[in-house]
Amino acid sequence: MRETLPLRPPPRPNDATMVWNGWGDPARRPGLDGRDERVLAELLGGPLPHTPSVRLEDVTLPEVTLPGPVLRRLAGIVGDGHVRTGRLARVAHATGRGYADLVRLRRGDATSAPDAVVLPADHREVQRVLEACAAHDVAVVPFGGGTSVVGGVNPQTRARPVISLDLARLEGLHHRDATSGTATFGAGTRGGDAELALAAQGLTLGHLPQSVEHATLGGFVASRSVGQASTGYGRIDDLVVAVRAATPQGTLEAGHVPSSAAGPDLLRALLGSEGTLGVITEVTVQVRPAPRTRAFAAWWVPDFASGQQALRTLAQQGLAPDVARLSDEPETRLALAQQSATARAYVRARSRRITGCLLIAGWDGQGWQVRGRRRAARQALGAVGARSLGAAPGRAWASHRFDTPYLRDDLLDRGVLVETLETAASWRELPDLYRAVREALTAALAERGTPPQVLTHVSHVYPTGASLYLTFLALAQRGAELAQWAHAKQAASQAILAAGGTITHHHGVGADHRPWYGHELGAVGALALRGLKDALDPTGICNPGILLPDP
C-alpha cells in the first residue's frame, strides 16, 4: 500500500500566475466555510471582519540602489533573462511566508524587497555571482522555495545593495548511486518534485514538511528542516549525506563518505547556516525503497501527560512510530469541532467520553516491522488507558496534512491572527515548557484584549525528549497587527528560553528568533559561529542580519 502524495506542480513565486499573498494555487486552497467561521467567531469572542489586501500595483517598493554596471556584470554571468528587476519578482522575493510577512504584504509594504532577483543556472554561476557581489559589496540572500516563516529570506538591511539569489534553476536529479542508496539533487529542487522523481524509481526520501510542495532541498538543509515522518525517518540532518556549497572563499564540499572521524563534521556547519556561510547548490541524500506497508492509527488518550508518557516509552524502546502527533485537549477539541457530525459521533462512540487527547501515529516499513511496532504502541498506549479509534482519523489527517497553510489567506481575509511556533525540550522539562509557553501566549494576547486560542501538539519524539508545535489564533488588532504579533512572540520566546526549550525546533532562526538565539547559543558559542562566518564570508555579504547574534 503506497500513499500518493497530493502533489502537482505548484506555481513558482516568480511566475506571473502566483498568488503573492499566500501559498500556491488558489484552486488548490481549501477554504473556510460558514461553519468554520462560526466556530472561529465563537472561539475568539467576536465577529470576523473582512480585511482585504491591497493590489499588487499598489505595493510600495524600495528604491533600487544596485548600480547599473553591477547589474550588467551579474547579467553577464547568468544571462540577461535571469536578472529580474520587475515589480512582481521583487515583491515575490521581499519576504517569506510568516504571519508578519503576510500582514506586511497585504498592507502593501514590500520595503524589504531586493534590488534584483538573480537566477543562476548552476554551481559555477552561483560561485561567480558570489565573487561579483563580494567585489562590489552587494548582499546576497539565497532564496529556495520562499517558505521561511522566520524572516530567513527577507533582505534585512538596505545599508548596501542586495540581491535575492533564486535557486529555481538548480533543480532536478543530478545523479543517482543505486549501489550506495543515494541521490544527488540540485539545491533548488522542491521537496515534492524530489519525492516524485524518486517515486518513479520505487524510492522515497521520506522528508515531508508541510511546505514540501514549495520548499527546496537546499532550504531543508540550510534551515535544518523536519518532516511529518521525521520521528521515524530522522530530520534532514540525518538524511543528508553530502553538500556542495558556494562561499565567498570558494567551493566547500562536505560529506563524501558515510561516516568519518576526520575532524569536526563540516556538513554540520552548513546544516542550519541559513545562507550566512554561503549558498548550498547541491544536496546528496540517502534514499530508501518506498515502504511496503504504510499504516495509520489513532487513539484517544486520557490526557496530554499520559499520551506523552506512552510516546516516551516507545521512543526509549526504539519503537516509536514514524509519525507521532499527540494533540493537547484544546487542539483535540477544535479538531473535533471541525469534523462532520458523523465523525464526531464516531469518535464519541469509540471513546465513550469527550474529554481527552487525540494521538495519530503512522508507520512505514516491512510488514513484520510495522506489526511489531504497532503491537508495542498498543501496549504502551493501553498501559496509560488509551482507546483505539481505528485507522480512519489517521487517514483523514494524512490526506489533509499539507492543507493548513493554505487556510491562512482566508483567515487573514477575516481578520484572524494565526501563527505557529515550535520548540523542543527533554522529556523531563517538557511539561513545564508546555505550561509556560501556553500561559505566556495566553496572558500576552489577553493583555491586548484579544484572548487567544492556543493549540498544541507533540510533533516529533526522540529518546531523550520531544518537540511541541503551537498554533495560536486571536482576533487581529486592525492596524496594530504587527505590534500585537511581536508582543505575543516576545512573551512566548522568553518563556521558552526560561523553561529550557530551544527557540526553534524546525522553523529556524532567521530574523525573528535572532534576539533570543544569542542567549541559547551562549557567548562562547556565538564566538565560534562568528569565527566560522568570518572565515567563509569575510566581508559579510551572505544573508546579513540573519541568524548570527549581535556581538
Add this chain to the structure above:
Amino acid sequence: MRETLPLRPPPRPNDATMVWNGWGDPARRPGLDGRDERVLAELLGGPLPHTPSVRLEDVTLPEVTLPGPVLRRLAGIVGDGHVRTGRLARVAHATGRGYADLVRLRRGDATSAPDAVVLPADHREVQRVLEACAAHDVAVVPFGGGTSVVGGVNPQTRARPVISLDLARLEGLHHRDATSGTATFGAGTRGGDAELALAAQGLTLGHLPQSVEHATLGGFVASRSVGQASTGYGRIDDLVVAVRAATPQGTLEAGHVPSSAAGPDLLRALLGSEGTLGVITEVTVQVRPAPRTRAFAAWWVPDFASGQQALRTLAQQGLAPDVARLSDEPETRLALAQQSATARAYVRARSRRITGCLLIAGWDGQGWQVRGRRRAARQALGAVGARSLGAAPGRAWASHRFDTPYLRDDLLDRGVLVETLETAASWRELPDLYRAVREALTAALAERGTPPQVLTHVSHVYPTGASLYLTFLALAQRGAELAQWAHAKQAASQAILAAGGTITHHHGVGADHRPWYGHELGAVGALALRGLKDALDPTGICNPGILLPDP
C-alpha cells in the same frame, strides 16, 4: 541473556604499577604461545627475533622548560599533589598507544614528554588552568585514557612549554535523568567504568570500542569514536546529547535539547575537535535499558564481495545487525589458523569448504526485534550462498573482543610490525578502496623486503557505505622500524584518498593523519576549521600540531 563485560579496574597510565610499553595489567594480557609464533613466522617469512625494550630509568626525557612560577601557579589551582613532574608521569604522558609510539618508547625515546602532568579536579579548575596557560603561553594537551593510536595525545612541539592535562579526576556519574533517559558523566570517566555504573541500574550506553577499559567519554567525543556495536547503537556522535567544554575564551555548553534548528549544531564542532578547541569536561549521553536479548551468529560467506552485498541489503532495509564484522579471505584464514583443531574441524564441517569469509553478527533488543532482524539476515545471507556456523564463533569472538591490543607487546617483543588502519567509503567505492589499500600496503612493505600479511574486515555498515579495518603484520626492520612504518602509512594513506575513502573512520586525525587530512577537508573546509579554532583558541595553546592542516 545479558553479557557481562570482561572489565575490571585497569591501572591508570599514571599509576606506579603501569606497564608503560603497552596497555594495562600484565596478568590480564593474553600472550602469544609457541603455536602462534610458528604461524606468524611462517606467514611473515622469517624467524621472529627477540627485541627487548629499555628500562624505564633509561628512557630519554626532554629538558623541562616550564618556568617555576608557572608551575607554582598551576599547583595553586589544582593542588600540589596534582602537578606531576616525575619520570613515570612524564613518560606515561609522552605518547598514546600507536605502533610508532610503542617503538619509540621501547627504544627509550620519550622526547615528546610534557614538562608536567596536571590533574584538575573539575570543570572550574580546567577552565582556570587554560586561562593560566593562555596567559603564560603554555601549550595544553588534553589526556583521557591515553589510547590514541594517531599521536593525538603526544605533545607535538617544544617551541613553548607544554603540559599534559590529565582528566582522570573528572570521573564518575554526575547526574542521571531517568525521565529523559540520559546520564551525565565527568569527561575523564572511562568507557568501561561508565558501562559498569549504568549496568548497576539496568542500563547501557552500548559504546564498546576495543579501548573501552581505558578510553574516556571525553576522549570518545573528542575523537568521534565508534564501538563494536556502533552499526546498531550508532557512533558516539549519535549517543552524545550534550557536552560541556572549557576553552581559552570561556565555557562552551552545547546540546541542551534533544533536537533543534537553532543554527549549526555546535556540539558537532566539538565532536572530532581532538582537544584543539578546548577541553571537554562533561558529557551527557543517551542511555538505554540493557537489552533483554543478545544474540550472536556466524556465517561462512562465499567471498568478501558477496558478504558485503548481504550487509548492504540489510543496512539499506534498516535491518542491519548491531554488530557486523565481515572478514576478508586472508583475515578469515588467519582467524582459522589461530583456532584449536576442534574449532577448525567444526568450521570445516559446517562450511564444507575451506575458502570463503567469516561473518560475525550480533543483535541486541527485544525478542521480536532480534528474531525479525535475524530472519532478515538469514534471508539476505542465504541469497548470496552463505552457510550458518551457529552461535559459537560469534560468542568466541565476543568473549575475546577486547584482547587483541594486549597482544601488541608480545608481537613487538618478537620483532613484528603490527599496525591497524581504518577507512570508510560509499558502497559503490568500497571494493576499489579495498583493493587499492591492500595493494599499496603490500607493495610498500614488499619494496622494503618485508612482505606483509594484510587482514581486512568490514567493521561498521551504514545504508550508504561501510568502513574497512585493516591490520598489517610484517617482520620489523630492526633499527628502521619507524621509517618502515612511515613508508607503509604513506602508501596506504595516499591510496585511501585516491580511492575516495576517508583518512580515518574512527581513529581520528591526530598527528599521524594530518598530512592527508587537509586534502580531504579541502581548502575552504580548512579555512572554516581554522576560523573556528582561532575564535575559541586565539593564541593556539590547545593541542598545537594536532588535527589542523598547515595553512
